[in-house]
Amino acid sequence: MSSFRQLAVVTFVICCGADRPKDFAAIMDELTGPVARASCVESMLDSIEGSMGVKTRHWIEGQVPTFEAALQPLFTSLPSRQGQPGQLSQRVAMYALHRVFVDERGWFLHSLEEHSLHGEAPLPPITSILQNQIPSSAEQAFQACFQNGAYMKELAVLAATLDNLVHQEVLARTMSVFKANKLPLFGSVRVDQMDTALEQVMMSYILEEGGSASAFEAYVSGNLSISDRYPNWAELQRFLHHIEGVVMPAKSTHLKFDDLSNLIHELQVHFGRWQDGECQEQMRELRKMEIEECPGHVNLRDFYAANLYHNKWQFSESADYLRVVGALEESEPDSPRVIMSNYVQGPNNCVASSRYYSQCCMNPCSSHLSSLEKAVAGSEVSPELLQSAISMVLPKPEASQSELWDRLRKIARDGKVALHGSSFAEWLHWAYPRDCPAVSGGPTPRQEKPTEYTARTGLPTDFPEHDMRSFVEQGPKPASQCHLKWQVSGGLESWDESELERRSTGRLLLAAHEQVLQILRPSAPIAAGATVAAAAMLCALWLRPRSACNAPSCDLLVTHASQ
Structure with a gap:
């Protein structure tokens, strides 16, 4: 530990008491963050060079700027870790990686599948995307860098390393x-x-x-x-x-x-872009059968009839498999409907498989979200500003705009809508039902590819032709009305369940909300005297009740500490 850091620790202990060293260590880590991050990136690249060769290092370094450019809008709009501006938590960093590879290439990384990231099972380390395919010395260097979260440069190096693998x-x-x-x-x-x-x-x-x-x-x-x-x-x-x-x-x-x-x-x-042409063709076929009163939905009977009588070989999945992957809407049990966006973007349409990823359909809703992220540059935004951004950068919504704008205000918490929350994900589905997957109001759908479903259940994913024919010819007449309801409760109810709000949107789950506490981060190393002063001021701020820190005094503290 450097002498100025030791001096700062002593000051903190005298001021705040000897029982808070961990709190101060976290603050100092943030204050010296830029240097630590540069060192961390260098250690990752050095470990790659030492274990995989200089050519591999140069190849990875050549790809890093591309991934940084793709990650930049996400780091601007996703919530940082509490007290760590610019650093994403493990879960949110995984979501950022998921978004980048899906948006750019249609790659669904195996370790970032929704069923791996949801539920009670421990969250896998972010380095699991590498599937243990780099030498152990490099693996250890990567794990050390990501043990508390991820900064953009570090995440870009990880993404480029996966790209190399x-x-x-x-x-x-x-x-x-x-x-x-x-x-x-x-x-x-x-x-x-x-x-x-x-x-x-x-x-x-x-x-x-x-x-x-x-x-x-x-x-x-x-x-x-x-x-x-x-x-x-x-x-x-x-x-x-x-x-x-x-x-x-x-x-x-x-x-x-x-x-x-x-x-x-x-x-x-x-x-991925080429293969997505097949997905778009699927959507065009489904739109021919779309229920006029229920945009984004197709009667299950019409779905099977297209297979039987119009040679649409793709539309053959059983009702149980459609239900498992979240593509079946059953609010009216006698008239089940296929949710078009969930079906097209589902695991049933993944065609090429690698050790590291599956090649699946791209998500046009992610493009909508990316446009909004660039427009508002924040994880939370007022309903009024969000409405203006939607009107400016997105297509005209399908549903009644008065109902949508009213809903936008209802899902706000403390006057803000979480751009990556489940409530807004559901709003996007109502606004763009053919592009944005429906949010599950119940358990998170399993994102099982057909082989995985068959291995788990012993059942095929395809509905036998004779059963399909019987369903089409003898099943109940489909209802012509559409009685859909909002599935996610708006406002405070959906926010009080967890610090991390998860969203269930087909294959793009995982967005999150975290309380963001901005901690001081100087742009240059601070001298010993400034460190002591900053430690004392931070200590005073830490020990005072939050209500006692009025705006002028807090601003004064921040001004002096940043100097």
């Missing part, structure tokens, strides 16, 4: 395909051989949950048709060749294994 995973799969096809890892291969290798790599992702190597070989050899497993295979082939044409040198006839690096990274970045 995904990149290495694809290279490893490509190497395996090269070996299986007896292609040289050193030297050149023909372009048509490269095309085949790329297709087989992508096939391995689509079949990841299909199981055995023999099954993969059956698809590669043509004994089984990949188009039967994944009907959009022909379109995916065209996408792969398009990316290849953009990235690879023009008129190339031969390529090297090393040429794959740029191509593979481009595929990683852009595949």
Whole structure:
């Protein structure tokens, strides 16, 4: 401990008593935070270099600015840890990572699935996104940096490290395909051989949950048709060749294994956007069946009829599976309805699986939320300001605007609406029912992919055709009315349950509210005398009743301490 820090501790103990050293340590950690954070980032990068090589470090450092830019609006709008401005709690940092990868690439990181982050189970460490795939020395350095929370630069390094692991995973799969096809890892291969290798790599992702190597070989050899497993295979082939044409040198006839690096990274970045085209097509088909009086909903009978009579092979999930993943609305039991946004954005539509993530549909509601985050730059905002921002940066809401604006005022707490709270998440669903997932009023839906559901229940996710036909032909007539109710109580009730409010919005759960207490953070290291003065003032402020700290005296304390 430096001499000025020791002196400050003594001052604090004399002033406040020897029973508060932990409180003072927390304050001093905040005061010296910028230096500590820079050191922490450097230790993470040094550990990567020492255990994974300088090239890996340089690759990660090259990706950090991209992730910082993506994280910046979230750090501006998400609530900081109490007393730690600019630092997110573990749970909120996980939500920030979740948002970045979903928004940018449609990646749903396995350790950030909602069912992992909700419930009574202990929260996994944020470094679990790396799936224990970095050396233990680097893992320890990362864990040390994130033990109390996360700052933006640290989180960007973590995200870039994951990005590198995904990149290495694809290279490893490509190497395996090269070996299986007896292609040289050193030297050149023909372009048509490269095309085949790329297709087989992508096939391995689509079949990841299909199981055995023999099954993969059956698809590669043509004994089984990949188009039967994944009907959009022909379109995916065209996408792969398009990316290849953009990235690879023009008129190339031969390529090297090393040429794959740029191509593979481009595929990683852009595949989610391409795959989302299938999701948008699903939504267009569902909109053809949408209940006029109930935007964003489709009668379950019409859903199955599209499968039976209009060759819409996707619409085959059983009612139980739809219910489990939160895509079935049953307020009128005799007339169940599919919630379009929850269905399209659900785990049923994840196609390619990696060790680290599943490739799923993107969430257009997240774009709406991102626009608002940039517009209001805060975690809480008055209903009036939020209404103005919505009117300026978002499309016109679907529902009655007078009802929506009235609801916006009702869900405010102390005159503020939590931008990432469950009440506002539900408001967004009512305003944009086709874009924003419905909030569950009951237990959090399980976000189980079909294989996970089958493993847990022993049941298939698809509804047998004869049962589907019986339901369509003999089931009750669907109701033409829509009697939906708000599921989340507004105002104080929804805030008193926990310090951390969780939201249940399909695959984007997790937003939070925390009380934010701003603690002093000088922009430069402080000298010994200033440290003692700051310690004494902070001590006085700490011991006084909150009501006794009037605005002028508090402002004076902050002014002197910051000097």
